[in-house]
Amino acid sequence: MWFQKTVQLTPKSRGFHLVTDEIVHQLPSLNQIKTGQLSLLLQHTSASLSLNENADPTVRTDLETVFNKLVPENHPDYQHTFEGPDDLPAHIKSALLGVQLTLPVSNGQLALGTWQGIVLGEHRNRGGSRRIVATLMGDG
Amino acid sequence: MWFQKTVQLTPKSRGFHLVTDEIVHQLPSLNQIKTGQLSLLLQHTSASLSLNENADPTVRTDLETVFNKLVPENHPDYQHTFEGPDDLPAHIKSALLGVQLTLPVSNGQLALGTWQGIVLGEHRNRGGSRRIVATLMGDG
Amino acid sequence: MWFQKTVQLTPKSRGFHLVTDEIVHQLPSLNQIKTGQLSLLLQHTSASLSLNENADPTVRTDLETVFNKLVPENHPDYQHTFEGPDDLPAHIKSALLGVQLTLPVSNGQLALGTWQGIVLGEHRNRGGSRRIVATLMGDG
Numbered sequence: 001m002w003f004q005k006t007v008q009l010t011p012k013s014r015g016f017h018l019v020t021d022e023i024v025h026q027l028p029s030l031n032q033i034k035t036g037q038l039s040l041l042l043q044h045t046s047a048s049l050s051l052n053e054n055a056d057p058t059v060r061t062d063l064e065t066v067f068n069k070l071v072p073e074n075h076p077d078y079q080h081t082f083e084g085p086d087d088l089p090a091h092i093k094s095a096l097l098g099v100q101l102t103l104p105v106s107n108g109q110l111a112l113g114t115w116q117g118i119v120l121g122e123h124r125n126r127g128g129s130r131r132i133v134a135t136l137m138g139d140g
Numbered sequence: 141m142w143f144q145k146t147v148q149l150t151p152k153s154r155g156f157h158l159v160t161d162e163i164v165h166q167l168p169s170l171n172q173i174k175t176g177q178l179s180l181l182l183q184h185t186s187a188s189l190s191l192n193e194n195a196d197p198t199v200r201t202d203l204e205t206v207f208n209k210l211v212p213e214n215h216p217d218y219q220h221t222f223e224g225p226d227d228l229p230a231h232i233k234s235a236l237l238g239v240q241l242t243l244p245v246s247n248g249q250l251a252l253g254t255w256q257g258i259v260l261g262e263h264r265n266r267g268g269s270r271r272i273v274a275t276l277m278g279d280g
Numbered sequence: 281m282w283f284q285k286t287v288q289l290t291p292k293s294r295g296f297h298l299v300t301d302e303i304v305h306q307l308p309s310l311n312q313i314k315t316g317q318l319s320l321l322l323q324h325t326s327a328s329l330s331l332n333e334n335a336d337p338t339v340r341t342d343l344e345t346v347f348n349k350l351v352p353e354n355h356p357d358y359q360h361t362f363e364g365p366d367d368l369p370a371h372i373k374s375a376l377l378g379v380q381l382t383l384p385v386s387n388g389q390l391a392l393g394t395w396q397g398i399v400l401g402e403h404r405n406r407g408g409s410r411r412i413v414a415t416l417m418g419d420g
Contacts, residue, residue: 002315002419004386035142037179037275039317039382043393045333050235053185058219059231065217066232070210070350077345079338091339092346095330095377095399097235102179102242102382104273106144111273113183119235133384133391135317137277137417139142175282177319177415190375193325198359199371205357206372210350237375242319242382244413246284251413253323259375277417279282 001036003029003136011129012122014086016052016060020118024110029136031108036138038110039102043131046090046124048097054117063121067093090123097121105138141176143169143276151269152262154226156192156200160258164250169276171248176278178250179242183271186230186264188237194257203261207233230263237261245278281316283309283416291409292402294366296332296340300398304390309416311388316418318390319382323411326370326404328377334397343401347373370403377401385418 007026009019023040024030030038042049053059071092073085080088101118104111112118120130147166149159163180164170170178182189193199211232213225220228241258244251252258260270287306289299303320304310310318322329333339351372353365360368381398384391392398400410 004315004384004391035144035275037277039384041382041384041391043391043396045331045393045395051185051239052231052235056220059228062218062220062228063232063235066211066215069217071346075346077349078342080336080342088339088342091332092343095332095343098238098378099331099396100381100383101240102181103240104144104179104181104275106273111144111181111183113185113271115185116183116239131393133386135315135384137317175284175415177417191325191379192371192375196360199368202358202360202368203372203375206351206355209357238378241380242321243380244284244319244321244415246413251284251321251323253325253411255325256323256379 001138001140005134007132007134009120009130012120014122014125015064017120018054018117019120023118027134030105032140033105033136033138034107036105037102038105039135041133042099043133045094046087047127047130048094048121049099049101050097050119051116052119053115055115086125093121093123141278141280145274147272147274149260149270152260154262154265155204157260158194158257159260163258167274170245172280173245173276173278174247176245177242178245179275181273182239183273185234186227187267187270188234188261189239189241190237190259191256192259193255195255226265233261233263281418281420285414287412287414289400289410292400294402294405295344297400298334298397299400303398307414312420313385313416313418314387314420316385317382318385319415321413322379323413325374326367327407327410328374328401329379329381330377330399331396332399333395335395366405373401373403
């Protein structure tokens, strides 16, 4: 069984956001899969999709702090500057964190770890709504 | 053909460890797949799963050295500190390296490059046993 | 439907290169997939495969600049030095950026975002030709 759908996320502020529920709620077909997987592709190059802790929100605050230090804005070496100081660093963060996840599905549910959630990294100051192509496959 | 199983890794010391054999030995069904793939999800947020050199062990020593410098412990900006100084850096390293791999299977074997191995990054001082959900799919 | 093939890339200079077309041209079977996905595994540990902007080439120039600063050559702590000063940094960049992508296929085409392209990071000074195992799967 194969199923594909574009999932739209509401606009988020710059930073890291838990989006597991927002994605799963748009995929009612998930509960028809007994053994399979869900592949997600974020169709953008200035945001990211990763897995991280779903409990204490200070982990996500610290992710934003650390990535801003790892990839600072306004570095004199940057050539790609015409889309604003947050743009090139956003492309680098997107490359470091990735935009693609393939997750196991078991008995109609995502088989994540107890403390794992899907995290959108919004790396632009005003990124707007973000699109994910979700591909579900498996035994029904 | 779809097959799913939880693979348990023995506890590892902090650092980077080759785990290709430990995973493959727990997946005898692999040799039933002619053309397909194996998806692995490490169900943790303070360890990582990546591919790297399977030969000279100093590459893995250097990975530990470099990631400890990239993401230092005890930075005064960190807010998530109550689980110990190694915890927040472990979450960051897990996000940078990732926890998910999808690997080709050909004639019953993983089709990795000659020098590629699956590497567990254990980023906690005492991470304990780690769990991987393995999903096998393909033509039998 | 399952289909697997090794795709060979021509040798590239050190840096980041758009390779979407070079890969797709070697996969004519792509247009037989109505709903499915394409998994790519770069079979090397000193190069990387990621998604990034397919338009302004200065983004790729800046990727090379930033990753050279994040992972400098000739650091006195490195132990794995016998393959040249560019080798160990190449392994680290490969781990940071990853070597594996799973991409949605829709109506015979890759369903990437408008501004997304597949990017080979060649992290060696003379990396030579690189190999990718491409696995296509889906409903025909």
